[in-house]
Amino acid sequence: MDLLSECKASEMFEGQVVVYKHLYAYIDSMCLKWCLELNIPDIIHNHGQPISLHDLVSTLQVPPPKIGGVHRLMRHLAHNGFFRVVKIHDENNDNEEEKEAYALTVASKLLVKGTEHCLAPMTKCALDPTLSGAYHFLGKWTFEENLTLADVSLGTNLWEFFSKNPSYLSFFNESMISDSQMLKLALQDHRPVFEGLESIVDVGGANGTISKIINAMFPELKCIVFDLPHVVENLSGSNNLSFVGGDMFHYIPHADAVLLKGILHDWDDEHCVKILRNCKDAILNTNVKKGKIIVIDTVINEKSDEYELTQMKLRMDIVMTNVNGKERSEEELKKLFLEVGFQDYKISPLNVIYSLIEIYP
Template identity: 40%
Template structure:
């Protein structure tokens, strides 16, 4: 058989069964494997891991098969595996990101939210969505309502989603601080639009005390947030009004919305800030498709784009589309300040 045909077959198998990588990750989190290794303080043998997880004796060999795959894809490290010794497992940089006790970079809430049944079920409806002339996205077809409706009416989902949004900021916060001297120079006030619980606004306020930070979000999001701290919370709708400030921050907001809605949001932001000569600007933290940090693949941008197709009316955009949106909203120019992984910080000027 032709070697190219064999390679094609293997590639097709990888695509067909790639979802099992995701399900194996979900299984590892459900079992608490990363936390078990972390709490042990050192790498664990298969027997130790099996014992700590309190799994039935019949599952030990199956646990090895799960760990073998997760080590192969880089989620764990497998050591000392030979015919005469048990394999020993240790954490990698990936698995450390989902350690519950990791306060500085804990992405566990975000990953768990993304692996919720409501999201996973939605992916099965993408083909149906393409064949229907319907405004409902795959998430709505699968769940009978929009993501935002579920978040509004189900307290458990609301908490999981809000915790995920806080978790998603953990790595970006460090970069905002690193590049903040230039970004926040001369800025006395900032509104974080759609800033949720204020995680990023609090980081900005703590590290740049000259910046007064306000979070604008929907009433059900900000109602439980105290207003006696360094961050002020304002209830409102970004489509109608953004409080006045020197600068407006939009982190992972615009990719949720259609081009038309993005232009509406950006126009409200433009109304809220002074002229460029007076220091006014909008700070956008989003992916610019095709633009990534060195050694970072473009693939996550494309996967996130499919997620937006599945769950929202939005998309991940390349620079040409961003330029179009900024121009249509009435801005004069923009600058991509830096790229963080597969996201970028963009300054947009009136």
């Protein structure tokens, strides 16, 4: 029996589009990788104005047979929002004929190197063949009861892989720093969250990017960056910012508040409960009655988020198979909070991607 015998031809064609759309979705990522490898956002930025295809390929020194290929790639990236096609006057033409040129959009401006909110490190890390290649092993991962996707693809868990490969650890840390820099804009609108606190410990804070942002907002607030010893051993603090080595599964330094930025989504429920219990112990051992845990993470909300945003969050959820973590819904987070014995929590939108969650003991 033909499974599709009752379907109209138009319906089958629509289904074909869905299949092909996902079949070739990786092309979007590969075009973006090409764009960064050739430093095209930087070239347009340094050009000082929208750049024509002729000037772009001349700067890149592209051989003539590949100029058409560059045009096709730029057309694809422009269609997907990375560049804007505009008209400019041809200065080399006496008739001042207009020609097409590529201008930066907000998305490609975020890829220009050396800027405060550059996401190029995050993009390059995510598209590295060794790391992104892990997702070819999702089928095998499905039947490995206790292994992460990294265990299956790399032969070890992701954190051990980073510790044994310093270049990749640096690569990963740079990507996390670029992501954290984006939060600087959002945190400015959430100052009340930190008001009244005398101390805060940034768990898994790496080089202290988030703590430095908070410290700049509240110079009198004592910020403790807490991470594994090998992560913080060569880092030095200043004024009210310090670095402490340790393991969050054993203990967390005492403070009025504990910050977990992008931590809970790295772990399964069992490990999250351990982390949250240690966080609770850390804030209950201070004299402040308003102690709390501050979580910055993605919260999946399929009912209220727009389709494109939900799609991105669900993709990020699949990314977390690398470490057996997950992006959670409010219901899943609430379950964790109740298991640890927290009395209340509050979720506020931080930016489009992340939410800010305050948990009270």
